Amino acid sequence: MNQKSSQLQSQTTSSADKPPKSILKKPQSFDELQNGKGQYRLVASSVGNWLDNTSIDALNHLNEQAADIFYRKGVTFTVYSDAKNIERMIPFDIIPRIIAASEWRQIEAGCKQRITALNAFLHDIYHDQAIMKAGIVPASYVYASGCYEPWMIGIELDKPIYSHISGIDLIRDESGRFCVLEDNLRTPSGVSYMLESRKISETLLSDQFSQSSILGVSDYPQRLKSCLASSTSKYDPQIAILTPGRFNSAYYEHAFLAHEMNVPLVHGYDLIVEDSKVYMQGIRGKVQVDIIYRRIDDPYIDPLAFRSDSILGVSGLMSAYRAGNVVIVNAPGTGVADDKSLYPFVPDMIKFYLGEEPILPNIETYQCRKPDELKYVLDNLDKLVVKETQGSGGYGMLIGPTSTKQEINDYRQRLLDNPAGFIAQPTISLSTNPTAVSDGIAPRHIDLRPFILSHGDGSVDIVPGGLTRVAMVEGSLVVNSSQGGGIKDTWIIDDSNLTSSSRQMVKKSDNQLDKQSIEAITASHSHYHDPVQPLEAGYENPDNAPMILLLSTANHLVWLGRYSERLYYYDSIIKQLVKGNIKKTQLQHLINHLGFNVDPNQPLKSIKAQMLSDLEQDKIPNIVQSIETNVQEAKGVIGKDTAELYNLIKRLSSAGTYRAATLQLHACNAAMAQEHPIVTCFWQLGRHFEQLERTVFLNEDSVNISLEFKHWINKLPENTRWRELIRLTNQMIKSQQLSDFQLLSKECSTILQQGV
DSSP: OOOOOOSSTTOOOOTTTSOOSSOSSOOSSOBSSBOTTSOBOGGGHHHHHHHHTSOHHHHHHHHHHHHHHHHHHTOEEEOTTOTTOSEEEOOEEEEEEEEEHHHHHHHHHHHHHHHHHHHHHHHHHTTTOHHHHTTSSOHHHHHHOTTOOGGGTTOOOSSOOSOSEEEEEEEEOTTSOEEEEEEEOSSOOOHHHHHHHHHHHHHHTHHHHHTSOBOOOTTHHHHHHHHHHTTSSSSSOOEEEEOOOTTSTTHHHHHHHHHHHTOOEEOGGGEEEETTEEEEEETTEEEEOSEEEEOSOGGGSOTTTSOTTOSSSOTTHHHHHHTTSOEEESOTTGGGGGOTTTGGGHHHHHHHHHOOOOSSOBOOOEETTSHHHHHHHHHTTTTEEEEETTOOTTTTOEEGGGSOHHHHHHHHHHHHHOGGGEEEEEOOOOOEEEEEETTEEEEEEEEEEOEEEEOTTSOEEEOSOOEEEEOOSTTOOOOOGGGTOEEEEEEEEOOTTOOTTOOOOOOOOTTOOOHHHHHHHHHHTTTTTOOOOOBOSOOSSGGGSOBOOBHHHHHHHHHHHHHHHHHHHHHHHHHHHHHTOOOHHHHHHHHHHHTOSSOTTSOHHHHHHHHHHHIIIIIHHHHHHHHHHHHHHTTTTSOHHHHHHHHHHHHHHHTTOHHHHHHHHHHHHHHHTTSOHHHHHHHHHHHHHHHHHHHHHTTOOOHHHHHHHHHHHTTSOTTSGGGHHHHHHHHHHHHOOHHHHHHHHHHHHHHHHTTO
């Protein structure tokens, strides 16, 4: 079919160029957009009409625009198993997944019921163990779980909630019934992708979005912060997000949520425990932490209590937790409730703790630890899905119908070696949603992860939507991002006013906007020139609260300034080399004092060639990578727009256009100058220190740059060790001696390194 490419999302095509309504290949799955007669479902009629009048080229162009936005923002996912592509963009499809609000109410009620029972179960197994004594859940199953934490036995929490943030994975079977695939109660991820997907829809599908009564999700960060604060009785508690670092698959989300909630993003080395209390190491001194939203797994949170070789956690954290001086969200030991060997017992938990029938059914599950069920599984491996009880991310699975005989035989041996480590389920053909692919609109299997917030008072809050994950490979049932899955926006549409004749949309005049459109436009500009400020809690007026800047983050800001200035300087050297207005003695001086990998005794032409090669092949790429590293580490305190500008440096340098990358640095510097004053101060400190060091090493006059450096030193926090740098700077200005500069450099490094 010959289709015209389109640059506009609203482009219509002739009947010959319309995308096919029929799906390229239609398996026996529930279609989310169309009914069995090929008609668009009532709640999806507006989207269906848009699809009928939009070419494949236009849809693919929208997907390309979405990918560009994700790239610019740095919305990535780390794939540990792919050594060649550790960090990759999340595949996104512009065609939304539609759920009627009337259907959503059942999902919402079922998720609330389920998480309430699971939280009751978690409290029970670490206290009275009533469900185990009643013989409903075998004690051996609980104790054998690798996520069961004896450390948690008998700990009385201020608010007895264990899983405050949960994700329950749902699928629709062939009949359209929502079922629970699995529970995620440890550190569920993906909410940032849900929020970013919604922003894509609001931006690229603004006309469609404004014509539908879509329930909002943008207030999730505020709901999350409220939920976290409810986990303690302390008024205005200090919250921090504990991340394992930028190499974690969900680091983008950690930084994203820290931004949105204005709370510090901390690493294990930012925290210390003293007198069974947890403190952050900030530039003004220690700040006590009341709530830690941890995004690292149990074994790594405290090397004194769990894995002694962990460098991600905080020594003594569990002692502070047992003393009731800090809340860990989610609580250690919550993973036992999402152990897949305990999944079959959740309906019984609902009946035991709540006295209710489950609203959302489980999928039939075979427990391989039971001999008779193991025999059935072994006899039917080619028809079943087999999972590790402790597995996650789609790893370690066997999907029988799509596996080779060798894969099945290999898995059979694994089952025989450790049957208790596996469960099996029938292969269910997940529901499909139309997805734009290169040659048409094709069905792709999807699931849904709603995000559930359990408050300290026992109430449960669910944002109306969730993360729809899509298997981008034809016929694949694996939707996990770590396995190549993508995402779609999830639209919960109010269908209370829809009739059998479908609601007719009123065409608005060009200068008329409805309330929803106005709110969407306002939300899209909510962060405009609004620097991120993780604030210290406990102040009646937030405007009076000081910003929390961690020592480690200050260190990264200093180095960001230093590497930025170094990139400028190297660019200026390249210009001189290319123009030829630099003498051999000058080049030899640079080589001897700044460490170029060049032989200074070669002829001038050879020296120039070697210096250009060293700069372009080694020094500048390394500096660009160092800028990227320090930007990533400082994401908790720099604004979204600033981070996007820095992302473009990485993109330009990856294409080998280092000159353009250097020019982009001008925009980054302009943005950094508008950040919070204390952030700008440390960044400027690094820039001027780099200039000062260079003038000292090159034996140039350093008086003027020393005075500029002193200007930024004077802006450092008062009544702290930072003030010692003023004395040392004055001493260096007076003496102009290398030894005094070295004293200043050593003292500055010592202060910053206290937080690393």
